[in-house]
Amino acid sequence: MGDSTPKKLTVQESFVGSIDQGTTSTRFLIFNKEGEPVASHQIEFGQFYPNPGWHEHDPVEIIKSIESCIEGAVEAFEIQGHSAKAIKAVGITSQRETTVVWDADTGEPLHNAIVWTDTRTQALVRRLKTRLGADKLQDLCGLPLSTYPSVAKLLWLIENVPKVSEAYERGKLSFGTIDAWVVYNLNGGPKKNVFVTDSTNASRTMFMNIHTLQYDEQLLDFFRIDRKKLQLPEITRSSHPTAYGTLTTGVLSGVPITGCLGDQSAALVGQKGFSPGRAKNTYGTGCFLLYHVGDKPVISKHGLLTTVAYDFDGTPQYALEGSIAVAGSSVKFLQNNLNFIESSKEISQLAETVPDSGGCVFVTAFSGLFAPYWIDDALGTIFGITHYTQKGHIARATLEATCFQTKAILDSMQKDSGKALAELAVDGGMTNSDLCMQTQADLIGIPVERPRMLETTALGAAIAAGFAVGVWESFDELKNINTADMTTFVPKIDAAERDQRFGKWEKAVQMCKGWV
């Protein structure tokens, strides 16, 4: 963004920085008051898969990637003639559930972070499901027991990693999701010990009561966590002028951190999902549909999660969520594991070499299946392969897998909410594929709307941060942000074809479980 010649400083405007710490990459974006990104920097970081089903990140590498992104984006910003002093606040949005443990005294991580997609806890979860009270958990915390939330990852670490259990026994084990780890480190770690999280992130741990937004004794007791031995971050609002401290090093040292949201909540905010009935679907590494239900939580009866959408002013807003574990990561799989393509954007071209999936259905259950199915032991399975099958058919079937799961989630959402969506707002890396978005519209039978600026997750965190320092003061000021140049994909197949294709998918889902 911008050429390399330094320009004259402009009159001081207010800008807001946004750290977007995703599953595969970290970004830092700087937004102006119109909600446009004026400078950005992005870095991919290491993905570690030490055993089948395991997925880890290096927590220190994550912090370094954030620092480098801030340096890179601010440099680009200053080249455009702006001053870093015009950045009034920074917001943080991050992958959720991913579990970090560190020594409370030294700030040293005690293990790699266990990523939200990781399924090593299958047996542990099965054990937990047999405990008395397991069927009451979802009413308390909004989540069904599965490998997905943080809790099983933390229990696994305590059970299997001596350094972690020793720290726990000493009462010095700090646990946090990525946001808490990032806030703690950007504030200088143990020196200042700023140890906080927001309710959108805390709602993904299974320790937080979804009604009170506080840690819940019944939940901690169920998981046999001794509150005196585990250090948990304080839960606060998603937009707060002081609770998240300030950056302590680098070019933005001294700038306050005033916004914090789980990435899917941030995308809802960035799509301006401020009123009940608004929804968005974000196609990143995974895919997550959030439907705003208002200021009272709705507990799903049809396989969805209840989550905090955002809490800007002490009146939390809630969402029903449909979570899909594998979306863009299936495209990466075709790229990195099968060498079908050299970069993600080539998937559409490959899929367009054939008119349809040639009878293939690919259930991309690499981490089991999440919503609305919750089948922990499902495995990735391709059905319908013959001598006729080409790479293009598999590419199409790969894109269709996310679209079919979105259709299943929308059906559940309609059953839970009693309302049908009129159109679906989308964002995230995979929505760059027009073919995928057309397929999505075809399979759900309603228009799919893609904004021009796809960095809605980062925008959401910037909005949370900007609200806390007065860069924006009301939702009304945001209404025109990112509304021009929408692309709308209109369904092109009829209901009979949709039902026939979806029926085949549902059959495939039933057949991909129980292999091991």
Ligand SMILES: Nc1ncnc2c1ncn2[C@@H]1O[C@H](COP(=O)(O)OP(=O)(O)O)[C@@H](O)[C@H]1O
């Ligand atoms: N043109 C494209 N077509 C299909 N998938 C894409 C395309 N561009 C990026 N992706 C996918 O989008 C994902 C990255 O999206 P992003 O929103 O950055 O995710 P995250 O926040 O999880 O890191 C990758 O998994 C990648 O495969």
Ligand SMILES: O=P(O)(O)OC[C@H](O)CO
């Ligand atoms: O990295 P993403 O964008 O797929 O988001 C990860 C989610 O927060 C996991 O719940």
